[in-house]
Amino acid sequence: MPELPEVETMRRGIAPILGLRIDSVVFPRGRCRPISVQPSTAAVIKGMRGGEFSAVHRFGKRVALELAAATAAERMYLVIEPRMTGLLLVAPPPTQEHVRLEIAFSDSISPQLIFWDRRGLGTLRLLDAAGLDAACGPGRLGPDGLVIGPDDLRARLGRSRRAIKVALLDQQAVAGIGNIYAAEILFRVGIDPRTPCDRLRAESWEAIATTTRDLLATAVEMEGSTIGDETYRTADNRPGRFQLLHQVYGREGSHCRACGGSIVRIVQAQRATFYCPACQPRQPGRRRKERSSGGAPGRKTVG
DNA sequence: CGTTCAACCTGGGCGC
């Protein structure tokens, strides 16, 4: 679940553990399969115990905890990728069973840091600076969604034939957008999610970039989106509030809050897309053999 | 280059 706003909220929420001495690092052996830990659980324990975290960064949908070191060359980072169900907590976890990592600090008053992940698709990596750059640097991730500019977005996607919804999920184009926010962004700019990128005009890219920044910033302020029960929670175990502002995601068959029409669900690249056909009309076909049969810019059901 | 599919996992919800 966690996309940029949720991961940013996690990043901010675990700040209380910065500067505390790492007393113990435990990978509980649950009944379920272990998550991916690189280079190994033993190496992670050895690399962290006795140290302290000096900063916490976010790269797209990943959190990187920086370990204090005498020199930059020795500096290591614990990179956490929550994927679908991972949570970073400084509060008691939803269940004990899916606690994947537990870090305790010598100051007994302070909370533990817990990585909890029901499905276990999340990953943990202990990386040096070069490894961090390879995993999260500009070669791997595009500009962050909170600061993406229209020119950058257009330069990266403007010539692509991919559908705009699918392209917005490409982390190399722009980092941090996931399935929820891609749908919400496109609703707010009134663009059909199936529109090929190379058919969007400059003003559309402008609108998409501006809306992406604004919407993600608002979602961060509202501490992300919590849908259903055992999903995303803040680091201190509270639900986010941005789901209250969702206009299309998860609302198939419901009335569009803008026009009263019906929200539709389609599948693109094996993932659900929600949109309002009335508020997000098909682009008038630029550069495509258009057989104006009726006259009105009516649609032909294509797929 | 782009799409499609399977895989990685657990668990909730639904129809029968």
Place this chain on the structure above:
DNA sequence: TGCGCCCAGGTTGAAC
């Protein structure tokens, strides 16, 4: 009640 199926916020790699 139980079983089987579909669904889920993400990412990756192989096959076409």
